[in-house]
Amino acid sequence: MKPYNQKPLSLAARVMFFVGASVGLSLLLIGILVLNAVERHFAEQDAEEVAVINKAVIDVLRNNNDSNLQLSKALFGAVSGHHGVYYQVRNQQDKVVFESAGANLSIVKDSLRHVTEISAGNLQVWHADDKTFRGVLTHNAIAGHNYLVITAIDIGFHLQFLHKFRLTLWLIMVLTWAVTLLAAWYGVHKAHAPIRRLSNKMGDIQADRLDMRLAPSFVPSELQDLVSSFNHMIGRLEDSFNQLSHFSADIAHELRTPLTNLITQTQVGLGKSRTLEEYRELLYSNLEEQERLAKMINGMLWLAKSDHGLIKLEQTPLDLSDEVRELFGFFEALAEDKKIALTKEGHAHLILGDKAMLRRAISNLLSNAIRFTKSGESVLVRLDNPSDHEVSLTVENPGNAIPAEHLPNLFDRFYRVDPSRARQSDGAGLGLAIVRSIIEAHSGRVEVTSKSDKTAFIIYLPTTIKAIQ
């Protein structure tokens, strides 16, 4: 574990880092290339000049048949008009025939390579007397004589120019780099403006304004995914929030009715003196309401626990056929009393499941079915294996169809198809919600279909059930 959580680098810093590095590297490369090119250009220029001088000197040597004195004169005039040009001519006996003033070229005589052709590549550079020279040494056989010619030019002027040029170039490069970085920072800052706007908008969304959505046209294309995800999230939040507030309202309503009964009948009861029998009646009546409340609270607690995944399944191998038979035994008296037949058909594979919970779920469906079945008709439980890893249990009863618009909500807490007949039948209106949460805890699903003459609740359960925890 790190001792502390480092904050990730800011987006601007990341962009600046990458832009800075890549632009800096490119500029450095360009600078080096340009300097190289300029230097090579100068070297070529120098080579040309050296070649011209060399040629002029050789021409003089070639055309000269006279005495040494005349030769010196001729050599001296060979390159008139050139500035900063030096040459030395030696004869076969290594005697200096001519030497330009201003540079001692003898010192490099031994260190220079002998070349036959002058090019930028084989010129050599040396320093002497605070000057920098570029030059070459050539052997020339002219009219039976061998001459050694050292030709050099002072390149101090070029170097000075190069130095200035280099300074200027690097200054421009650094400035360019700085400007690029600034531009990148500004660009990032600007590019974040939609995000800041978005963030402000999101900040405006409060619990009571969950219907607000962000307009996708409002942001650049890169952020549209974010906006639509955010909108979806808010949508889901809105749904849950609405459900929750409806649920609270429903609870309040459901609790209010028995509480009103309790308060009213107790106040009326205490309003005047009554007989023992009347008091007893009052207490019984209170007890019934209180039990209804306790049942409702227990049901709600159970559902709350299952919402939080706190329901622990005690899984055992179950044959649903056996469970249905047991449940038929339980409901037998009630069904016979109402003259309703309970029939079972089909078989299902063994499943793993919590016996008590599944019995409770099926029992809720059965008691519902019996409640809505008319005397003389029958409730059918059908077991089936829709696939190798799924079993189904259908509880079907004849009766009037449930209007289609109610079907999706039938498993919601406190949902009632007919609000007016609210509390007659089932205690709390939680029965089907409990069915659903039990089945979902078993990784199954429950569906309902209702046609003109019959209603069927179908439970699907996987044959191997993983607990939700």
Added chain:
Amino acid sequence: MRLLLVEDELKTGDYLQKGLSEAGFQVNLVRNGLDGHHLAMTEAFDLIVLDVMLPDVDGWRILQSLREAECQTPVLFLTARDTVDDRVKGLELGADDYLVKPFAFAELLARIRTLLRRGSPSTFSELLKVADLTLDLPKHRVTRAGKKINLSHKEFCLLELLARRQGEVLPRSLIASQVWDMNFDSDTNVIDVAIRRLRAKVDDDFEPKLIHTVRGMGYKLDVEPVDEAL
């Protein structure tokens, strides 16, 4: 039968004491964990009813030190938090049963009686007799005043349960659990229907009536009518 009741909530404690006393138990009520712990360790009780959430020493600690002291008095704990962990914890620590608030008083009574009966040797008699009603357990045969009564298997189980616990009020949930193995709160009136049908066979043609409805609590089988004196 001496019961120790440890319950810090004033009203709950008072009413439980009253109800249990009226059910024939001798009840010591203490309102905090320290006193409860002290009494449980020093005096002999037949059963302890323990609230888990107490202000000072909680119920778990009391239970734990009781069991560590090798005191095997049955303990039934009351809890408001119905979490699996709580139940498991209680049972692991050596509690014998538990009830989640809110509970029905009849349920508590029935559980207490079950726990108290647990230790005592059960009667192995093959015949159960209440007034002129006789149950022949091995043969699953019922006669009343010498006349044979035909009962279905479940009806026989129901009657047997009522007869075995003669005089006790059995809540519907307990009946559903014992006779049909349905261990959940059912919203249906299955039990009432079953009792009515049983009554039609066992009581309708005979006097005195044996199966009584205790309104708001459950059913019992007894020779005495229900609180007719009141």
